[in-house]
Amino acid sequence: xxxxxxxxxxxxxxYDTAGAISVPIFQSATFVHPGVGQSTGFDYSRVxxxxxxxxxxxxxxxxSGTDALAFSSGMAAVAVLMELFRPGDHVIVSxxxxxxxxxYFKTVSEKNGLVFDxxxxxxxxxxxxxxxxxxxxxxxxxxxxxxMQVTDIEALSRLLKGTGALLIVDNTFLTPRFQRxxxxxxxxxVHSGTKYLGGHNDTLAGFLVTNRPxxxxxxxxxxxTIGACLSPFDSWLIVRGLKTLSVRVERQxxxxxxxxxxxxxxxxxxxxxxxxxxxHPGHEVMRRQASGFGGMVSFRVDSEETAVKVLERxxxxxxxxxxxxxxxxxxYPVLQTHADLPEEVRRAKGIDGRLLRLSVGLxxxxxxxxxxxxxxxx
Numbered sequence: 001x002x003x004x005x006x007x008x009x010x011x012x013x014x015y016d017t018a019g020a021i022s023v024p025i026f027q028s029a030t031f032v033h034p035g036v037g038q039s040t041g042f043d044y045s046r047v048x049x050x051x052x053x054x055x056x057x058x059x060x061x062x063x064s065g066t067d068a069l070a071f072s073s074g075m076a077a078v079a080v081l082m083e084l085f086r087p088g089d090h091v092i093v094s095x096x097x098x099x100x101x102x103x104y105f106k107t108v109s110e111k112n113g114l115v116f117d118x119x120x121x122x123x124x125x126x127x128x129x130x131x132x133x134x135x136x137x138x139x140x141x142x143x144x145x146x147x148m149q150v151t152d153i154e155a156l157s158r159l160l161k162g163t164g165a166l167l168i169v170d171n172t173f174l175t176p177r178f179q180r181x182x183x184x185x186x187x188x189x190v191h192s193g194t195k196y197l198g199g200h201n202d203t204l205a206g207f208l209v210t211n212r213p214x215x216x217x218x219x220x221x222x223x224x225t226i227g228a229c230l231s232p233f234d235s236w237l238i239v240r241g242l243k244t245l246s247v248r249v250e251r252q253x254x255x256x257x258x259x260x261x262x263x264x265x266x267x268x269x270x271x272x273x274x275x276x277x278x279x280h281p282g283h284e285v286m287r288r289q290a291s292g293f294g295g296m297v298s299f300r301v302d303s304e305e306t307a308v309k310v311l312e313r314x315x316x317x318x319x320x321x322x323x324x325x326x327x328x329x330x331x332y333p334v335l336q337t338h339a340d341l342p343e344e345v346r347r348a349k350g351i352d353g354r355l356l357r358l359s360v361g362l363x364x365x366x367x368x369x370x371x372x373x374x375x376x377x378x
Contacts, residue, residue, distance in 0.1 A: 074172065081208055
């Protein structure tokens with residue numbers, strides 16, 4: 001079955017006898033037992049809910065996994081994932097990473113005894129040099145947020161084979177429409193479902209997907225114990241969003257490519273970060289492991305004054321946190337997504353007052369170019 005069809009039809013399970021096309025919203029905290037020692041399979045919604053089960057089975061199929069867990073946010077998914085590890089365990093992470101993940105690792109996971117190493121995971125030899133017997137996982141974004149660095153998932157998987165370390169890939173930016181890390185050797189896929197999967201800027205969600213039964217079993221135990229599960233209504237919103245995922249992200253990637261080429265020629269833009277550009281350092285790796293380049297474009301302007309002017313002058317594009325929705329959003333990483341990083345770390349990575357990140361929506365490329373043009377030139 002092709003991906004777009006799978007998005008529409010999702011799980012094979014049906015939960016009603018009325019013939020409803022849309023999966024019902026089972027807005028119930030608890031479920032009646034038919035008798036003593038008997039269950040319908042659903043007892044308490046923190047553990048399992050029919051609407052959420054439908055969504056989880058859909059996500060597992062889309063990511064080529066055997067199990068998926070739906071959380072109340074992407075960070076809730078990351079928090080539960082980190083509970084797989086024990087004090088003294090070593091985790092290697094991409095050195096360009098969503099600021100919220102870095103904040104969690106620094107303020108919670110390190111306090112709990114985990115040890116982190118940041119490295120350019122696109123440099124496989126650099127990762128090899130950081131491996132040690134205590135290494136239990138490598139956590140990567142590809143492409144990264146916000147600098148669009150690319151990691152070769154297959155090469156990293158080969159490196160980790162036999163070490164016992166999990167390869168964890170945050171696939172939020174590309175979605176399974178363009179990249180399926182489990183097929184490339186990853187062990188766990190992470191998503192902020194708030195972004196492209198929901199796609200309408202109207203709900204929070206997160207996912208963990210795996211094809212390793214022993215990992216799924218441990219995650220399920222943590223999931224029902226911690227209770228950071230997605231509500232029935234939010235589950236239904238994500239199910240609805242997934243039905244149009246394929247057509248949305250294809251359009252967004254097409255527009256992003258056009259905008260990246262346009263921005264590169266603008267006199268006030270000094271650099272464009274988009275893996276769809278042939279001169280991007282990760283372009284060839286992306287061509288091998290992904291079927292598209294996504295809808296995220298970061299770019300650097302000639303001065304901080306220009307950056308602020310763009311943020312204040314855009315009319316169609318909206319200055320806001322988040323990404324992946326139908327509306328185009330522009331973000332200022334230095335003050336928003338990566339504000340909690342130490343200044344010296346931001347400066348070393350180039351996350352400064354001249355960097356802007358654009359999440360391309362479903363507006364026409366021409367309208368977005370006109371809006372950016374007047375903001376840059378005004």
